[in-house]
Amino acid sequence: MLELSYKSKTSIYAKDQSTKDILQRGFFGNASGSRLKLSVIEALYLMDVRNARCSGKTTEISFSNLASRFSKPRRFMARYLTYKDWRDRGLVVKDTKYRYSTTNKNPVKTYPSGKFSLAHYALHGTFFSSDLTTMIDEKEKGRELYDRYWFGQYGSYKAADRGQLNKLDIYETVFLMEKGALSVQNATKSAIVKAATARRRDFQKMYDVYRDWREKGYVIKTGFKFGTHFRVYFPGAKPITGADNGWTHSRHVIHVFPKDSRLLISEWARAIRVAHSVRKTFILAVPGSSSEKRLSPDFILYHRKGGEAENPENASPRYVMLSLGEEEHIGGREFAGAISEAKRMHLEPILAIADRETAVTYYKVRQIKLPGSDSDYYEIDWMQP
Amino acid sequence: MLELSYKSKTSIYAKDQSTKDILQRGFFGNASGSRLKLSVIEALYLMDVRNARCSGKTTEISFSNLASRFSKPRRFMARYLTYKDWRDRGLVVKDTKYRYSTTNKNPVKTYPSGKFSLAHYALHGTFFSSDLTTMIDEKEKGRELYDRYWFGQYGSYKAADRGQLNKLDIYETVFLMEKGALSVQNATKSAIVKAATARRRDFQKMYDVYRDWREKGYVIKTGFKFGTHFRVYFPGAKPITGADNGWTHSRHVIHVFPKDSRLLISEWARAIRVAHSVRKTFILAVPGSSSEKRLSPDFILYHRKGGEAENPENASPRYVMLSLGEEEHIGGREFAGAISEAKRMHLEPILAIADRETAVTYYKVRQIKLPGSDSDYYEIDWMQP
Numbered sequence A, B: 001m002l003e004l005s006y007k008s009k010t011s012i013y014a015k016d017q018s019t020k021d022i023l024q025r026g027f028f029g030n031a032s033g034s035r036l037k038l039s040v041i042e043a044l045y046l047m048d049v050r051n052a053r054c055s056g057k058t059t060e061i062s063f064s065n066l067a068s069r070f071s072k073p074r075r076f077m078a079r080y081l082t083y084k085d086w087r088d089r090g091l092v093v094k095d096t097k098y099r100y101s102t103t104n105k106n107p108v109k110t111y112p113s114g115k116f117s118l119a120h121y122a123l124h125g126t127f128f129s130s131d132l133t134t135m136i137d138e139k140e141k142g143r144e145l146y147d148r149y150w151f152g153q154y155g156s157y158k159a160a161d162r163g164q165l166n167k168l169d170i171y172e173t174v175f176l177m178e179k180g181a182l183s184v185q186n187a188t189k190s191a192i193v194k195a196a197t198a199r200r201r202d203f204q205k206m207y208d209v210y211r212d213w214r215e216k217g218y219v220i221k222t223g224f225k226f227g228t229h230f231r232v233y234f235p236g237a238k239p240i241t242g243a244d245n246g247w248t249h250s251r252h253v254i255h256v257f258p259k260d261s262r263l264l265i266s267e268w269a270r271a272i273r274v275a276h277s278v279r280k281t282f283i284l285a286v287p288g289s290s291s292e293k294r295l296s297p298d299f300i301l302y303h304r305k306g307g308e309a310e311n312p313e314n315a316s317p318r319y320v321m322l323s324l325g326e327e328e329h330i331g332g333r334e335f336a337g338a339i340s341e342a343k344r345m346h347l348e349p350i351l352a353i354a355d356r357e358t359a360v361t362y363y364k365v366r367q368i369k370l371p372g373s374d375s376d377y378y379e380i381d382w383m384q385p
Helices: A017-025 A040-049 A063-068 A074-089 A141-147 A170-178 A189-199 A203-215 A264-279 A332-344 B018-026 B038-051 B063-068 B075-090 B139-149 B168-178 B187-201 B203-215 B265-277 B332-343
Strands: A003-008 A011-013 A029-034 A035-038 A053-055 A091-093 A121-127 A133-136 A166-168 A182-184 A221-223 A230-233 A254-255 A263-264 A281-286 A298-299 A321-326 A330-331 A348-354 A358-367 A377-385 B001-008 B011-014 B031-034 B035-038 B053-055 B094-095 B123-128 B132-136 B166-168 B180-183 B218-223 B232-233 B253-255 B262-264 B281-286 B300-301 B321-327 B327-330 B348-354 B358-369 B376-383
Touching: A003 A040, A003 A182, A011 A017, A011 A040, A011 A189, A017 A035, A035 A040, A035 B327, A040 A053, A040 A063, A063 A074, A063 B123, A063 B132, A074 A091, A074 A221, A074 A348, A074 A358, A091 A170, A121 A141, A121 A170, A133 A170, A133 A182, A133 B063, A133 B075, A166 A170, A166 B262, A170 A182, A170 A203, A189 A203, A203 A221, A203 A230, A203 A254, A221 A358, A230 B063, A263 A264, A263 B053, A264 A281, A264 A358, A264 A377, A281 A332, A321 A332, A330 A332, A332 A348, A332 A358, A332 A377, A377 B123, A377 B376, B001 B038, B011 B018, B011 B038, B018 B035, B035 B038, B038 B063, B038 B075, B038 B348, B075 B094, B075 B300, B075 B321, B075 B348, B075 B358, B123 B139, B123 B168, B132 B168, B132 B180, B139 B166, B139 B376, B168 B180, B168 B187, B168 B203, B187 B203, B203 B218, B203 B232, B203 B253, B253 B265, B253 B348, B262 B265, B265 B281, B265 B327, B265 B358, B265 B376, B281 B332, B327 B332, B332 B348, B332 B358, B332 B376
Parallel strands: A003 A053, A121 A182, A254 A281, A321 A348, B001 B053, B123 B180, B253 B281, B321 B348
Antiparallel strands: A003 A011, A011 A035, A029 A035, A091 A298, A121 A133, A133 A166, A221 A230, A230 A254, A263 A330, A281 A377, A298 A321, A348 A358, A358 A377, B001 B011, B011 B035, B031 B035, B094 B300, B123 B132, B132 B166, B218 B232, B232 B253, B262 B327, B281 B376, B300 B321, B348 B358, B358 B376
């Protein structure tokens, strides 16, 4: 029987030599003189799963009793459940005060760099504020704009011959006006931006992301079919290729998550889930270079190598985990802050989300570099540890 | 060449006999004396796709010119694009002023009716407001509550033997307190509801839906893994069955869409998309019996039978379409209003969403009856016309 002692909020420790030996072999606790000090999460785990007994000054303390003395901070149970899940997989987890050495360099993935270029156009369009759409009646030019640069939709989606108009969406409209290629007969650019902002308050942030990628040569179209804001094609993409029945497929989608926005974790995860179900790479865009909010990750994670669990004796930690609950909120600024903190720790960030029935979903976050951009972009992948 | 005439905002008509004959064979327009009157949407379609020419008093009118005279009302282009898509599929669509007769009865699907019952329990729990979770330390009772009634999660998800606690989510906590089966040592029911409402403002609406189904014997658990609020098991479900490796699978998920909430269509559709990708039946819950907002559907749709397109000469219309754009908003009250209107028209409601590049996605809406409930529930299915 594992025996633990609770003395005060800063001191839970293993009592006897036999308990200490077992726990140290399992990489629980930190030696502190002749004692083995445990964090409350470790103690709770040992009580819940390893049947440990925890005695207070006079009586035995239950799981809930011990937990409720520490549970003030946000995400306490999320922390417990994600710790438990990692441990239950036979893997080692330490709290972030644990000292480790690592040669891990946070991998940043660099995306190809292209350049936007456009032949000289002087297109004329009509703006429909009811639907934030611009119609170009000029058939040849409209068709060329679609075929060569993939702006707008000539005819209908996947049926460019079905109709004689090019329909630009709101992002394309504003972008082409900025480039001087389009004049709209019935609205100024600022009236158009105003109409768009009235429809969705985050329009400017959405547009910033659109422009950022378009200016680097990428083609950006709506991501509606994949449940995201945009889908992305690498520089040079055109609607029609020779291969695959002629239609070009995207492999990346972008969800825009402004720094000043907040989302329920369940909504945040929903966006990633759709992209994952259609096998697209999910890119989270956090536009702008403004401030971050500090959010410290919760645990240091050892993983496995060649099927063997790694531990503090044979390896360096690989990941750092941010523990979240399904009904928690996360802000863009906090998200960026947590990722920066992981970078400082030289560990790869993982978001672990405990749902309402204790199941934990893991997402690996990898920063990507879009050359020339000052916004933050991250690939987010579902992972099975 | 099809020749159309524009006289005023209430009068676009076909000019010559040849045009009239062609259009009437295609079920365009309504005869008005010797003229064939066209709606603006019909005229635009004929100009865009059938190369029709439209003359005004003195000069020819372009697509955009004609459209912009009518485009004030919300969703004008969405209406055009969804009309076009249905027509491009070789199917007939008429505007809602068109007189039809139908024997169609809106099918309402009745769900099985069960009854909630619970043995006498006097459980004790500890509430963790940091995570809106209640822990029950009482091992036997906690385990029984999970095994017999599927309240909470004993141990871990899909691993009930991994641990000794039953963890109730916030909905289960409040429900069991209401039933007198649970007392929470460190919080009153109203303090718990207050903490939940601080976390998510729609808590009460979420709970109303939870209770509505639970009281009819259904088992309701988190839908996080499927991107929705809840997943549902029919009355009598238990976590473990004999079949399929022992785990019980849900086939229904619920998304709560309160009457006073508004969602971007793209977000609304995202929720359905996840459910669809995991092959669950998506149920939209519009809790409460309060007022609706009138929202008139846009078109009457003929479909096909045995591969043949139906039309006003050989069939009754089957559907009524509400046309929406990706960046439009929809409110719970409006949604309920549009469905009621469809019911009055004796037609089945379809939501057609035109995305930013003219692709149209169709969702069929079918009201379901949960016996004893006064909330509205709808099955929403993606459809390919």
